[in-house]
Amino acid sequence: MQNWIPVLLCMLLPVSLLLAQETVTGSFEFDGQERDFRLRVPPSSFDGARPLVFNLHGFGSNAFQQEAYAQMNPVADTAGFYVCYPNGISNAWNVGWTFGSTADDVGFISALIDTLAGQYSIDPERIYACGMSNGGFMSYRLACELNDRIAAVASVTGSMVPAYVSECVPGRPVPVLEIHGTEDATVPYEGQPLLAISIEELLAFWNANNSCDGDAAISELPNTNSTDASTVSFIESEGCADRGDVWHYRINGGGHTWPGSPFAIGVTNQDINGSAEIWHFFSRYTVSGLSSSADHPEPVRLALFPNPTRGQAEVILPESGGELMVVNAAGQPVIRQLIEDRHVTLDLSAVPTGVYWVRARQGGAVSIGQLLRQ
CATH class of the missing domain: 3.40.50.1820 (Alpha/Beta hydrolase fold, catalytic domain)
Known part of the structure; x- marks a missing residue:
């Protein structure tokens, strides 16, 4: 099975x-x-x-x-x-x-x-x-x-x-x-x-x-x-x-x-x-x-596109403010940035290809998504 x-x-x-x-x-x-x-x-x-x-x-x-x-x-x-x-x-x-x-x-x-x-x-x-x-x-x-x-x-x-x-x-x-x-x-x-x-x-x-x-x-x-x-x-x-x-x-x-x-x-x-x-x-x-x-707080899905991406990806968040983190499959942060607006552009052109987790902490709320870097 x-x-x-x-x-x-x-x-x-x-x-x-x-x-x-x-x-x-x-x-x-x-x-x-x-x-x-x-x-x-x-x-x-x-x-x-x-x-x-x-x-x-x-x-x-x-x-x-x-x-x-x-x-x-x-x-x-x-x-x-x-x-x-x-x-x-x-x-x-x-x-x-x-x-x-x-x-x-x-x-x-x-x-x-x-x-x-x-x-x-x-x-x-x-x-x-x-x-x-x-x-x-x-x-x-x-x-x-x-x-x-x-x-x-x-x-x-x-x-x-x-x-x-x-x-x-x-x-x-x-x-x-x-x-x-x-x-x-x-x-x-x-x-x-x-x-x-x-x-x-x-x-x-x-x-x-x-x-x-x-x-x-x-x-x-x-x-x-x-x-x-x-x-x-x-x-x-x-x-x-x-x-x-x-x-x-x-x-x-x-x-x-x-x-x-x-x-x-x-x-x-x-x-x-x-x-x-x-x-x-x-x-x-x-x-x-x-x-x-x-x-x-329960994680909710983040809107990520394009997914897969070859470099940049757009993130749509529930609200503005907080911190955004991109984590690799080993649990190591590769990107951290403050959230100023509900729409955030992530630049992954400098990170290796692979699967990444995108996490947003906004007050007591947690949002999470998975992004494939090609």
């Missing part, structure tokens, strides 16, 4: 990405086995208890590769939350398939929450889970069985196992976000017998669980990157119970890939950034109610 990523990442990873910054590793024994994880710690400028996001790797992959592939760390560094990348047994998560892992991964994630909470200042009301492929399947299992601790979940290219659906009785509305490409050949959008229900069935299940009225608002997002062979439709279910939103980013023409990843393996959409969109969704919720963003 993702077994092509490990080999290609080893071939493509630049040295700057291999040298992860502010990421710690840890392990503990659970159920008679040594379980390990990687943890991205927020900058020290963020005080108080912080949110925690689990980001789960795909089948055949691992925590290190998922950290590099999803590129969630820059979003976490900006918004001030922890990201934990656990390792599954035999590079897999137990989601109900007849193959892969048979480990008690729900119990492991619960124990991992306890372990991290004993060492770091983590807000128990703001713990979330997302994942790629097999990791997305696992996120849904956590929504079914651990939603007393997990506030919301997101899946990228994942689904639910047909035989497991009848076993999922969440007992409450659980906010869910699904990001999926219509041309995904590994976890097909139309589903696959015995392995995955269709995305239409998946959304219908969570609409029913969350008491949505069956209608959906559909909007087409701007095609800001004309070279990625895909577009994005945003589908939001309507009339859902309190705290039970069901969101879907349909990547039209997209493959089995994480939008916004700098590793364009197959059709990878660059109109949105999967990691930023996931946090934008998560930051709305707590286990017991809708979240107040007063002490943890």
